[in-house]
Amino acid sequence: MLTLIHAWRNLWRNGRRTAINASAIAVSTAVLIFTFALLDGSMRAMERNATELAVGEAQVHAPGWLAERSIYQAIEAPERVLEAAAGLGAAAAARSMGFGLLSSGPRSAGVQIWGVDPGAEGRVGQLPQHLARGEWLPGEAAGRVVLGAGLARTLGAEPGAELVAVVQAADGSMGNVVLRVVGVLEGISEGMDRSVALVDRRDFDALFVAEGRVHEVVLSSQGKVEAGALAAAAREAAPGLDVRSWRELLPVMVNMLNIWTVARWMISLIFVVAAGLGVLNTMLMATFERTPELGLVRALGATPGRVVLDVATEALLLGAFSAGIGAALGVGVATWAQVHGIDLSGLGAGNLSIAGVTLETTWRAHLTPGAVVQPVIVTLGVTLLAALYPAVRASRLDPVQALGHV
Amino acid sequence: MNATPKNPTPVPRAEIVKLEGVGRSYGAGDLSVHALRGVDLAVRSGELAALAGPSGSGKSTLLNLVAVLDRPTVGRVVVDGVDTGTLSPAGTSRLRRDRIGFVFQTYNLIPVLTAFENAEYVLMLQGRPAAERRERVMAVLEVVGLAGLERRFPRELSGGQQQRVAIARAIAAEPALVLADEPTANLDTRTAGALLDLMVGLNEDKGVTFLFSTHDPEVMSRARRVVRLRDGVVEADEVRAPAARARS
Amino acid sequence: MNAVLKLAWRSLWRNRRRTLITLTSIALGLALTIFMASLGAGVYRQASEGAVRMQAGHLVVEHPEFRHDPSPAHALAATEVVAAARGLPGVETVRPLVVGQAVVATAAGSVGVGVMGVEPEAEIGASPFPERVVLGRYLEEGDVRGAVVGTALARRLKLEPGKKAVLTTTDARGEMTSELLKVVGVFQTGSEESDVFLVQVPIGLARRAWGLPEGAASQVGVILGDPDDLPGVAAALSGRVDPGVAAVRTWREAIPKVAAWIELDTRANRLLRVFVIFLVGSTILNTILMSVLERGREFAVCLALGTPPRMLRAQVLAETLLLAALGTMAGAALGAAVSGWVQAHGIDLSLFLSREEGASGVTVGGFMISPVLRCWLTPEQVGAHTLLVFGLTVGIGLYPTWRSTAVPVADLLRTR
Ligand SMILES: Nc1ncnc2c1ncn2[C@@H]1O[C@H](COP(=O)(O)OP(=O)(O)O)[C@@H](O)[C@H]1O
Ligand SMILES: [Mg+2]
Secondary structure, eight states, rough: OOOHHHHHHHHHHHHHHHHHHHHHHHHHHHHHHHHHHHHHHHHHHHHHHHIIIIOOOOEEOOOOOOOOOOOOOOOHHHHHHHHHHHHHTTTEEEEEEEEEEEEETTTEEEEEEEEOOHHHHHHOOOOGGGGEEEEOOOOSSOOOEEHHHHHHHHOOOOOOOOEEEEEETTTSSSSEEEEEEEEEEEEHHHHHHHHEEEEEEHHHHHTTTTTTTOOOEEEEOOOOOOOOHHHHHHHHHSSEEEEEEHHOOOOOOOHHHHHHHHHHHHHHHHHHHHHHHHHHHHHHHHHTTTHHHHHHHHHTTTOHHHHHHHHHHHHHHHHHHHHHHHHHHHHHHHHHHTTOOOGGGGOOOSSBBTTTBBBEEOOOOOOOHHHHHHHHHHHHHHHHHHHHHHHHHHHHHOHHHHHHHH | OOOOOOOOOSSTTTTEEEEEEEEEEEEEEEEEEEEEEEEEEETTTTTTEEOOOOTSSSSSHHHHHHSSSSOOEEEEEEEEEEEGGGGHHHHHHHHHHEEEEEEOOOOOOOOOOOHHHHHHHHHHHTTTHHHHHHHHHHHHHHHHTTTOTTTTGGGGGOOOHHHHHHHHHTTTTTOOOEEEHHHHHHHSHHHHHHHHHHHHHHHHHHHEEEEEEOOHHHHHHOOSSSEEEEEEEEEEEEEOOOOOOOOO | HHHHHHHHHHHHHHTTTHHHHHHHHHHHHHHHHHHHHHHHHHHHHHHHHHHHHHOOEEEEOOTTTTTOOOTTTOEEOOOOHHHHHHTTTEEEEEEEEEEEEEEEEEEEEEEEEEEEEEHHHHHHHTTGGGGGGGEEEEOOOOOSEEEEEEEEHHHHHTTTTEEEEEEEEETTTOOEEEEEEEEEEEESSHHHHHHHHHEEEHHHHHHHHHHOOOEESSSEEEEEGGGGHHHHHHHHHHHSSSSSTOEEHHHHHHSSHHHHHHHHHHHHHHHHHHHHHHHHHHHHHHHHHHHHHHHHHHHHHHHHHOHHHHHHHHHHHHHHHHHHHHHHHHHHHHHHHHHHHHHHHOEOOOSSSSOSSOOOEEEEEEEEEEEOOOOOOHHHHHHHHHHHHHHHHHHHHHHHHHHHHHOHHHHHHHOO
């Protein structure tokens, strides 16, 4: 304790030097925390995009459906899966899937037609929230359709327009129906944008003569259960079915996340070097400047070990104090950026809304314990090292040499 | 920097330093320290005057006031006929550069310059041509007994040698007055004696005016005039026959 | 002035350690920002180049209405445009394309696809598809019904080289048309979107399917040897095309998602670089400030000897300038060397990619990008960042410079 008090006093004896050191440590810690939180924020946004939109956390299909997507490969007894999901505390939505040609006057496009349960979709993902125009499906068999934005453009169809759907039905006949566009979805995925049309499952049944076939069940626990665990539980509850987590369903997205994880580490490394350099150089310089003083202490009879211990105590004290201030500052700024986000559209002259494409321009931080602990460990570690090296050197010098040291 | 210095005043016995009712206190209220209180003092050209007194009596404060490194709280300090209170910052620099040489207790040579360059420093500030600087510095270093050591850096010189460089630096530009704050305090007796010889010699042979402080009776005894300070007041001001030069 | 420089230079080297510490702060800081900037530029360049070559090209000439309404009716007579574009300097390849949507059916099912009608000989070297064929071969001149499809589509429709499929669509007059396709090859780009959605056929077949005349194209893509030539070629080409008949668009307008993503990420990168520069600046400030504070006594002596304050400040400023110059020179060299190395060798991140089938790539907005990160270093980047850090250092040095003559001379001379 006495050492601590002594160290504290000693720090304030050269107030300016201490203040410079403290600011270096605090600034580095704060910037690191803020940056880490921002990087985690973009990671999280990517992951949420993957799961919250159309894919959900896990999906159930009949074996072989994913490869062939045949209308005949339906899930046997889908109620069983829905019940199992309820038992796991996860929301579930059943989808029927087929292919067809949509046309509007001279324009036509081959599309995937999804028969969905409009209410359940809102519970497993955010499809209804991504309406660019118009409304979500009404929840009854009314011949309504929601289109991806790219598809709507191809067909020249906006809410209110009528489309003709031609499909090959399950009984081998050609199904043919007029659908009215009620909404246009945007910003989900390239594939959905370009080639997906959503109808009510009852309309799907009528059009495809599908007899209630379900091809896909989407599961989501809203993040309460880890996706892999959710898939495993569902697999157990529904033996004989093909159950996959979103990671297995979206290998390219997983690649993106992996690459982004590596990129995050590279950026973090650059920041750790920049921040560490700040602490290292400031602290190194400060301790080197103290060589004569340390020589004096040695001349007064202190052992080299004692000198090093004293310097280490001072450094730790200074580091803990300053890193604490920096952490508070960093957490404050990161929290602000988590709540309000940073608007990147203000950061350059170029137009971010290119040809009508709008991206989410708000960069939100996501503060995790790791984003606070790692920077504090880094700055504390560097502080200590940067103090110890010159201190050990000074303590080994002949006191007289150290005193005359410039 | 390019102004040519005035020639040393030919009028003998001119008052080069004059303090009138000078007081200097630090801090305010009950805690204030009165380093000097009501000092009247005049130093004439050609004098070798010692400021004597125990540690804390105000010697450094007085010298700093004369060098305009510090300002009096009350009273007037006139140096070379100029009231220092009226000097601009530029005028202050010029006064120090052209009229005053300063020798410090801890030498305070410029560490990155050689002995030659240190001695040359003030001449350089004055903007003298290189040839003149060289000639004068070599002569001065010869006088202080450092011929041959011109190229050494301060850290390669002993304390006594460093202080000789400091004196060379102080007198190279032929100032009207050389101030020295305890110039011998960091030197051993023998070296201190030699340094004093140098100062006395310069005073007698070249007419350099010295005002230096000391608390060493041995050193005091070598001065022709001794001004004794105690607790910030002039306790005694005695002029007497100087002790003989130790060596010629 | 000479004397000031001499003093400044010697002062720097007197406390070598202090100077070296400050120099590393400046140099490493600059090197880091140059590396970050060039790595970002490299990734964006790769991303845009990859996307551009999977789409039409750096420049697209198309019917003015095509962008809003990509119907086959909005095709243009391309022969003249193709000839005009081929004659321009900087143009590597000109690709007339017919693109449209259709349904491809086999006994295994039917799938909605995007069709790209191409001139096979123009594709080789220009687009990634010819090199990405994993089964069979790419289209050749003389193929009439040939088609190449992506791996995922092939799996879904049970297609392989030699198999047949039927393409159905509605032509420019709204009539339903069908064409028989004979698959000659299967490609795998790593982009899920292309592998599941794209079919390439000879342009003649596409013209027949959509009822377009000989020489018609929905788009004429122009691929440049150097993407930096874009503005010049765009201007030249615009001058040769009647704006009432055809619009010249850059890839930014043609693939807005990729362009917007790049723009957004560029800004994120810029923001992070601002943070790094902030850290670097604070380190420079700290080290310079500390060196000046430790030298108070030295300054006091100079002032006591009559050094004019302006001269002292000039000396300290000269020291800062020297530090800034040396530090930024070293930093620029280091940054350029590291970035140059990464540009030449790349950082291969494919180690971190899943080995699963169909997961062979990384995509942005549906377009594949390479998992090998490469820097793209330009003299402008190096110059701009060097100037920035130089200016920052000198700017930061102003405060300590001013401090140097504001020292309490008498107090500093008194203590030791
Ligand atoms: N900056 C200052 N602040 C407060 N007190 C001071 C300061 N400088 C000098 N003093 C005080 O003024 C008195 C005279 O000091 P000084 O002139 O240095 O004495 P000397 O040189 O004779 O030893 C001392 O009591 C000293 O403590
Ligand atoms: Mg004193």
